[in-house]
Amino acid sequence: MTHADIAIIGAGIAGASLAAMIGDRARVVLIEGESQPGYHSTGRSAAFWSESYGGPSVQPLTTASRPWLEDNGFLHPRGCVHIADAQGRPALDDLAAEMADCGVAHEWMDRAALETAIPGLRSEFTLGLTEPTCRDIDVGGLHGDFIARARRAGTNLLTDAEVTDIARADGGWRIGTRAGPVSSRIVVNAAGAWASRISALAGASAIGIQPYRRTIAQLTTDPAMAPDMPLVMDALGRFYFKPEEGGRLWLSPHDETPVEPHDVAPEELDVAIAIDRF
Numbered sequence: 001m002t003h004a005d006i007a008i009i010g011a012g013i014a015g016a017s018l019a020a021m022i023g024d025r026a027r028v029v030l031i032e033g034e035s036q037p038g039y040h041s042t043g044r045s046a047a048f049w050s051e052s053y054g055g056p057s058v059q060p061l062t063t064a065s066r067p068w069l070e071d072n073g074f075l076h077p078r079g080c081v082h083i084a085d086a087q088g089r090p091a092l093d094d095l096a097a098e099m100a101d102c103g104v105a106h107e108w109m110d111r112a113a114l115e116t117a118i119p120g121l122r123s124e125f126t127l128g129l130t131e132p133t134c135r136d137i138d139v140g141g142l143h144g145d146f147i148a149r150a151r152r153a154g155t156n157l158l159t160d161a162e163v164t165d166i167a168r169a170d171g172g173w174r175i176g177t178r179a180g181p182v183s184s185r186i187v188v189n190a191a192g193a194w195a196s197r198i199s200a201l202a203g204a205s206a207i208g209i210q211p212y213r214r215t216i217a218q219l220t221t222d223p224a225m226a227p228d229m230p231l232v233m234d235a236l237g238r239f240y241f242k243p244e245e246g247g248r249l250w251l252s253p254h255d256e257t258p259v260e261p262h263d264v265a266p267e268e269l270d271v272a273i274a275i276d277r278f
């Protein structure tokens with residue numbers, strides 16, 4: 001039996017960052033079902049840091065995170081251009097108003113400026129909005145740093161330890177895992193897409209977290225995208241793309257498809273349709 005004050009279930013960015021911050025103030029056990037932490041959403045992110053993304057409950061947190069991330073070297077220059085065709089114009093106006101409300105820097109771009117920034121962009125995209133503070137975020141480095149900080153602070157990381165049952169015991173909790181049982185005073189649910197399942201195992205009221213699938217295709221193009229090209233986002237949320245190392249391009253159809261939590265293996269994507277959009 002492993003004993004802890006606080007058991008955190010899930011070693012993605014949420015669980016790892018919490019363990020890093022509280023690891024020296026309590027006996028913490030970080031429980032991960034996979035053989036390595038960061039295997040699911042955290043390891044599959046498009047890795048951009050944007051102050052205009054996520055809506056009013058997320059945006060202030062993103063803005064507040066910037067000094068720490070920057071001081072510790074986890075943000076790198078990228079920039080973002082939001083683009084609109086005639087249909088997307090009202091959405092771009094709304095975005096500009098939101099950015100102004102939140103104090104996020106932005107500037108309008110005409111077609112000529114768009115052509116320079118995004119060579120080959122289809123002619124119907126005539127208006128753009130820059131978001132110069134948008135950055136690439138080193139997700140692997142950040143997550144690895146949190147895991148290392150947590151370990152240095154004494155956190156016990158259990159891998160291959162899928163949680164199978166949770167029950168009240170001795171005023172705390174007894175957590176059954178595939179790596180053996182854990183007893184803990186407090187349980188933190190950081191299980192990402194599986195959060196509702198974990199709360200159900202503990203007999204807690206449903207918290208109703210719905211997982212959504214987001215697809216990314218990795219492409220090579222001829223000619224290759226310039227490595228310093230900005231992240232390009234369609235104002236209507238139909239796609240985004242950004243250059244990656246080695247002349248590759250990451251393209252997402254910006255899908256949000258409700259799914260049951262599962263290991264999202266690459267699935268067939270109609271790439272031709274996605275590419276035709278830009």
Ligand SMILES: Cc1cc2nc3c(=O)[nH]c(=O)nc-3n(C[C@H](O)[C@H](O)[C@H](O)COP(=O)(O)OP(=O)(O)OC[C@H]3O[C@@H](n4cnc5c(N)ncnc54)[C@H](O)[C@@H]3O)c2cc1C
Nearest residue numbers: 010012013014033040041042045046047048163191192194
């Ligand atoms: C394609 C894609 C692109 C994205 N792009 C961006 C982006 O550019 N910028 C951005 O900020 N965000 C992006 N995100 C979102 C971001 O990746 C997630 O918000 C973040 O990684 C969620 O972290 P998490 O720790 O909550 O979840 P996860 O990383 O999924 O961690 C949850 C962990 O819990 C573990 N777990 C689950 N059930 C159990 C169990 N029963 N027992 C033990 N362990 C369990 C899982 O194995 C997993 O490791 C993107 C997401 C996707 C999918």
